[in-house]
Amino acid sequence: MLKVGLIVGSTRPNRFADTPVQWLVEGASARHDLQLAVLDLREYRLPFFNEPASPAYTGGVYTQPEAEAWRKRIGEFDAFIATVAEYNHGPTAVLKNAFDSAFLEWQRKPIAFVGYGGVGGARAIETLRGAVIELQMAPIRHEVNIAMEPYLGVVQNGRSLNDYGYLVQSREAMFDHLVWWGEALKAARQNAAAASFTPAPIHPARLTPTNRQAKTAATGAAYE
Ligand SMILES: Cc1cc2nc3c(=O)[nH]c(=O)nc-3n(C[C@H](O)[C@H](O)[C@H](O)COP(=O)(O)O)c2cc1C
Numbered sequence: 001m002l003k004v005g006l007i008v009g010s011t012r013p014n015r016f017a018d019t020p021v022q023w024l025v026e027g028a029s030a031r032h033d034l035q036l037a038v039l040d041l042r043e044y045r046l047p048f049f050n051e052p053a054s055p056a057y058t059g060g061v062y063t064q065p066e067a068e069a070w071r072k073r074i075g076e077f078d079a080f081i082a083t084v085a086e087y088n089h090g091p092t093a094v095l096k097n098a099f100d101s102a103f104l105e106w107q108r109k110p111i112a113f114v115g116y117g118g119v120g121g122a123r124a125i126e127t128l129r130g131a132v133i134e135l136q137m138a139p140i141r142h143e144v145n146i147a148m149e150p151y152l153g154v155v156q157n158g159r160s161l162n163d164y165g166y167l168v169q170s171r172e173a174m175f176d177h178l179v180w181w182g183e184a185l186k187a188a189r190q191n192a193a194a195a196s197f198t199p200a201p202i203h204p205a206r207l208t209p210t211n212r213q214a215k216t217a218a219t220g221a222a223y224e
Pocket of ligand 1: 010011012014015016017018085086087088089090116117118119120121
């Protein structure tokens with residue numbers, strides 16, 4: 001059974017997020033290939049990133065105890081799903097901050113997105129795809145987009161996400177592919193650990209502040 005963390009990507013009162021979360025938990029409970037745990041950002045109370053150095057320079061260690069607790073929890077999972085609300089054509093600040101608040105624990109693990117809003121959260125999801133690649137994750141192609149009609153159907157007309165067959169199909173396809181990637185990458189991580197093989201380097205090849213200055217001086221190019 002693949003251990004999957006379901007990150008609840010919005011925290012405001014009256015959030016819609018609880019609807020897809022409940023629906024995903026229901027869908028996962030009918031399957032035997034994955035075990036879903038809800039990671040509600042309301043409960044982790046992560047401070048906005050305020051570290052004196054990037055985790056790329058600190059071995060992935062954080063000074064804030066809430067971030068340390070969060071990253072250790074993230075380390076317990078082999079794959080992730082995030083619910084994605086779209087705020088002003090981007091992801092919520094709390095969700096982006098949650099990604100910034102762990103580092104090594106994300107690496108070489110797949111993630112799927114379940115978006116909602118006018119266009120099913122598609123714009124916010126596209127933004128997140130780039131962010132999670134930088135974290136050395138593998139965002140999978142299959143996502144769920146709860147767009148205007150089902151969103152309003154639930155909010156205004158008391159409908160259920162299960163009333164939309166194409167959403168149920170999308171959810172199952174997303175689970176199928178997440179499990180495939182999750183098992184493949186879990187095996188690859190285990191094989192690499194058994195062989196003591198670490199592709200160099202596990203951290204992105206960051207320049208230190210000192211050699212960053214040297215590189216800028218030598219090439220005239222700005223770094224990052
Ligand atoms: C600050 C803010 C900005 C929003 N911007 C967008 C947007 O750019 N695109 C969109 O489709 N919906 C937008 N919405 C509507 C959200 O899709 C809708 O409120 C959704 O329920 C938000 O997720 P949540 O209820 O889990 O917080 C916005 C909502 C808020 C509160």
